[in-house]
Amino acid sequence: SAVISQKPSRDICQRGTSLTIQCQVDSQVTMMFWYRQQPGQSLTLIATANQGSEATYESGFVIDKFPISRPNLTFSTLTVSNMSPEDSSIYLCSVFLSSTDTQYFGPGTRLTVL
Amino acid sequence: QKEVEQNSGPLSVPEGAIASLNCTYSDRGSQSFFWYRQYSGKSPELIMFIYSNGDKEDGRFTAQLNKASQYVSLLIRDSQPSDSATYLCAVPLSGGYNKLIFGAGTRLAVHP
Numbered sequence: 001s002a003v004i005s006q007k008p009s010r011d012i013c014q015r016g017t018s019l020t021i022q023c024q025v026d027s028q029v030t031m032m033f034w035y036r037q038q039p040g041q042s043l044t045l046i047a048t049a050n051q052g053s054e055a056t057y058e059s060g061f062v063i064d065k066f067p068i069s070r071p072n073l074t075f076s077t078l079t080v081s082n083m084s085p086e087d088s089s090i091y092l093c094s095v096f097l098s099s100t101d102t103q104y105f106g107p108g109t110r111l112t113v114l
Numbered sequence: 115q116k117e118v119e120q121n122s123g124p125l126s127v128p129e130g131a132i133a134s135l136n137c138t139y140s141d142r143g144s145q146s147f148f149w150y151r152q153y154s155g156k157s158p159e160l161i162m163f164i165y166s167n168g169d170k171e172d173g174r175f176t177a178q179l180n181k182a183s184q185y186v187s188l189l190i191r192d193s194q195p196s197d198s199a200t201y202l203c204a205v206p207l208s209g210g211y212n213k214l215i216f217g218a219g220t221r222l223a224v225h226p
Binding site for chain 1: 146148150156157158159160163202207212213214215216217218219
């Protein structure tokens with residue numbers, strides 16, 4: 001498996017501000033993803049973070065709201081921009097390991113927007 | 115749009131019993147299926163995956179897949195209170211193994 005860390009683990013933010021979440025993996029991985037889990041809900045894929053190119057966003061998610069960086073094969077950031085209370089969620093990064101054909105999740109960032 | 119359906123529960127079983135968790139999916143082309151366990155306040159952890167029709171066993175867990183019926187299940191034998199969690203069924207969006215679409219999850223409660 002992979003060891004994945006996220007920073008911050010939680011934050012409370014004011015509406016209209018932005019927060020950048022970091023995801024670090026202990027090995028080089030090709031495929032890295034960002035998910036959102038709203039309170040009491042399941043996980044929804046936001047985007048695939050592509051190294052060296054723009055992220056690929058799923059329906060309902062746009063780059064202006066969720067800009068993503070992937071400067072190398074072990075690190076990615078997700079920014080939640082111009083936040084509103086509806087953005088209160090847990091944000092999770094995940095990686096796909098081709099060696100095991102499975103996907104592993106980081107510990108998540110719990111975001112509360114007031 | 116691919117869909118993954120699960121009964122949200124809660125499913126309540128006594129300690130030592132078999133817990134049966136079910137999942138149906140809409141895309142007949144889906145080839146791989148994953149079960150994740152998520153404890154409250156924690157991130158999902160992979161329990162099992164299955165690609166072929168039939169059963170796959172790993173310890174107390176058995177995954178069952180029936181592609182004709184578009185149905186995948188997870189059986190937990192000798193259920194323990196520590197198994198109490200939400201179990202998420204996931205299917206790849208693209209037909210590969212990576213971008214996953216998740217069901218709503220079934221909350222399992224194992225009582226002593």
